[in-house]
Amino acid sequence: MSMRDRLRRSKKRETTEPESQAAPPPSTGPDEETVRIARKDFRRRRNAGRWRTLRLVLLAVLAVAVVAASVWVVFFSSFVTARDVTVTGTSSLGDGRIERAADVPTGTPLARLDLDAIRARVEAITAVKSAEVSRSWPHTVHIDVTERTPIAVINQGNGLQGLDDQGVLFVNCMAFPPARHDAAFALWQEVNAYMVNQPGYRWHRLHHRVHDDAAFGLVNIVEWESVTAWQAAHDAGFRARAVRDHMPFDAHPTLCRPTASVHAALQPTP
Numbered sequence: 001m002s003m004r005d006r007l008r009r010s011k012k013r014e015t016t017e018p019e020s021q022a023a024p025p026p027s028t029g030p031d032e033e034t035v036r037i038a039r040k041d042f043r044r045r046r047n048a049g050r051w052r053t054l055r056l057v058l059l060a061v062l063a064v065a066v067v068a069a070s071v072w073v074v075f076f077s078s079f080v081t082a083r084d085v086t087v088t089g090t091s092s093l094g095d096g097r098i099e100r101a102a103d104v105p106t107g108t109p110l111a112r113l114d115l116d117a118i119r120a121r122v123e124a125i126t127a128v129k130s131a132e133v134s135r136s137w138p139h140t141v142h143i144d145v146t147e148r149t150p151i152a153v154i155n156q157g158n159g160l161q162g163l164d165d166q167g168v169l170f171v172n173c174m175a176f177p178p179a180r181h182d183a184a185f186a187l188w189q190e191v192n193a194y195m196v197n198q199p200g201y202r203w204h205r206l207h208h209r210v211h212d213d214a215a216f217g218l219v220n221i222v223e224w225e226s227v228t229a230w231q232a233a234h235d236a237g238f239r240a241r242a243v244r245d246h247m248p249f250d251a252h253p254t255l256c257r258p259t260a261s262v263h264a265a266l267q268p269t270p
Contacts, residue, residue: 080138089145173216176249183248200229
């Protein structure tokens, strides 16, 4: 065989080699193990998100339950009700008098007590200057009283009444002839019924003359807690009752403070 024939056969074999002997193509996608791991990770993250949401919901429900239970215990249950009353700050006044005036509704939950109403009832006592009312959990109402310091003592007929350094006496001397006594007294009653309900009013005492020739038929003495309270009380309601075209008496009013007080059992007070 000539050299030419051998070269021709060699080229033919090279061109006719089976394609199966060629190198396999590279992989273009993930294998099964990678897919399995990815799916498992996805399920784990999805379950974790669900548990996180459920945990938040449970915590919110628990918080609402705790708040509701607390409100019930404080405002509606019998666990923290008013059972006792303590009083401090008294000297001339007895604790029992303060407790009776306070009239604390025992058995009521402390949180529902009207402390302002209790304070107002205590401060309605003339000898009380101010009062502070507070809750002392779980069952006590505490009342701290500041008493007035009297600088004079006035005998009202039914006992001694102290006048402190802030109070003022309003003295109204009413002049009229004996024939007008009933009309004068009726007008005083009408005005007095209005004035005793004004803020700052403490007490009053009306005097009438013994002899018909006395200059004044009636003398009214009223204590007010301050000049400001007395001025405020003489408002439009007072004027509507006290100012008439034909008054049954001539009024001679004045404000004053005591400078000395004498009683059978007391020494003069400068």
